[in-house]
Amino acid sequence: DAKTTQPTSMDCAEGRAANLPCNHSTISGNEYVYWYRQIHSQGPQYIIHGLKNNETNEMASLIITEDRKSSTLILPHATLRDTAVYYCIVRVPYNQGGKLIFGQGTELSVKP
Amino acid sequence: NAGVTQTPKFQVLKTGQSMTLQCAQDMNHEYMSWYRQDPGMGLRLIHYSVGAGITDQGEVPNGYNVSRSTTEDFPLRLLSAAPSQTSVYFCASSYSRGYSPLHFGNGTRLTVT
Numbered sequence A: 001d002a003k004t005t006q007p008t009s010m011d012c013a014e015g016r017a018a019n020l021p022c023n024h025s026t027i028s029g030n031e032y033v034y035w036y037r038q039i040h041s042q043g044p045q046y047i048i049h050g051l052k053n054n055e056t057n058e059m060a061s062l063i064i065t066e067d068r069k070s071s072t073l074i075l076p077h078a079t080l081r082d083t084a085v086y087y088c089i090v091r092v093p094y095n096q097g098g099k100l101i102f103g104q105g106t107e108l109s110v111k112p
Numbered sequence B: 001n002a003g004v005t006q007t008p009k010f011q012v013l014k015t016g017q018s019m020t021l022q023c024a025q026d027m028n029h030e031y032m033s034w035y036r037q038d039p040g041m042g043l044r045l046i047h048y049s050v051g052a053g054i055t056d057q058g059e060v061p062n063g064y065n066v067s068r069s070t071t072e073d074f075p076l077r078l079l080s081a082a083p084s085q086t087s088v089y090f091c092a093s094s095y096s097r098g099y100s101p102l103h104f105g106n107g108t109r110l111t112v113t
Helices: none
Strands: A009-013 A018-023 A032-038 A045-050 A061-064 A070-075 A084-091 A106-111 B004-007 B010-013 B019-025 B031-037 B043-051 B054-057 B064-066 B076-078 B087-094 B108-112
Touching (some): A009 A018, A018 A032, A018 A084, A032 A061, A045 A061, A045 A070, B004 B087, B010 B019, B019 B031, B019 B087, B043 B064
Parallel strands (some): A009 A106
Antiparallel strands (some): A018 A070, A032 A084, A061 A070, A084 A106, B004 B019, B019 B076, B031 B043, B031 B087, B043 B054, B064 B076
């Protein structure tokens, strides 16, 4: 599974959009991009995933570049409750041996 | 719908003791996995299973055993606990087809003295 690179930490003002970048330059054609977050010491929470098209759900939007070497998670209106560590992960399907390998993640602090 | 249930929530062991961390899911997920998380670090994969009777090693398997006799349960065994195994342990499950997201339990906080 390909590796990802994320900034260690970011700040965002409450109510503004939070844009979290991720580099995955060695991604292969059948690997999806996933985003999870972990609040305090709770279990990680799934946010969104995508292959090559932009995706949106009730939590966030995922923008994947055309060459698929990087992506951005967008929280459109960040709240204090969005303060968490955000993990970007790439992997092949489970039934092709793909495992979810977490990196260090980005610690997002949403400030009033 | 309980999701992924881990027991116990907290555990203190002495060096050399053995114990089993329990993980159960009620979503009929084929894929299950165990992670450990140390302070200030991301999650590291210990073992995983793509279905009953099938298990495989992750990034940090040494010191841990697993088995998968049923779809619902995926226990993690520490045969002889060491202080280096002090950590928070998370169990997660998913459908194994395609790209289904993982569902995590709330963790077991283990201290080995």
